[in-house]
């Protein structure tokens with residue numbers, strides 16, 4: 001079963017997860033480019049991107065490169081949202097995959113972090129606006145308070161152990177594939 005990991009990573013969190021997965025799955029990782037050629041030779045494609053305002057960075061453009069009738073697609077997203085906020089994470093899935101895709105495309109979320117040192121100027125500006133908006137808000141919910149604390153400084157909550165369940169799902173799929181070929 002030929003596998004590949006394609007990722008879109010602005011500050012390195014998604015790339016780091018791609019590399020951890022590649023070690024386990026023994027496959028290549030490549031950064032996402034528009035009009036990727038040769039992806040049709042892969043049976044299983046993993047796409048990863050950072051969450052930007054609720055959207056998985058690059059996923060919408062990437063979908064055009066995959067034939068879901070013939071290829072298995074897995075999607076993972078990294079973000080600053082705590083892994084414990086399952087309702088928010090469920091929304092990432094429904095915001096980024098159509099109802100039809102949700103039936104066939106496994107979606108995983110892995111907590112990453114914030115890295116102001118490697119962030120582009122536009123992203124920094126957006127974050128500053130968000131932080132100021134949260135600071136100015138009266139009667140903040142506990143979630144907003146948590147978000148304000150989290151976004152005020154760089155942090156790294158990425159952890160190799162988070163990929164465990166996804167790796168098991170892929171290995172099981174691979175076993176079925178081997179038995180049938």
Ligand SMILES: Cc1cc2nc3c(=O)[nH]c(=O)nc-3n(C[C@H](O)[C@H](O)[C@H](O)COP(=O)(O)O)c2cc1C
Pocket residue numbers: 008009010011012013014015049050051052053054055078079080081111112113114115119122123124126127
């Ligand atoms: C402009 C911007 C918007 C973001 N929006 C969200 C968001 O809506 N939810 C979230 O959990 N994290 C958000 N983040 C945090 C990123 O998703 C997080 O840093 C991610 O791990 C980045 O991955 P990357 O470095 O591989 O691109 C945002 C970051 C930036 C810079």
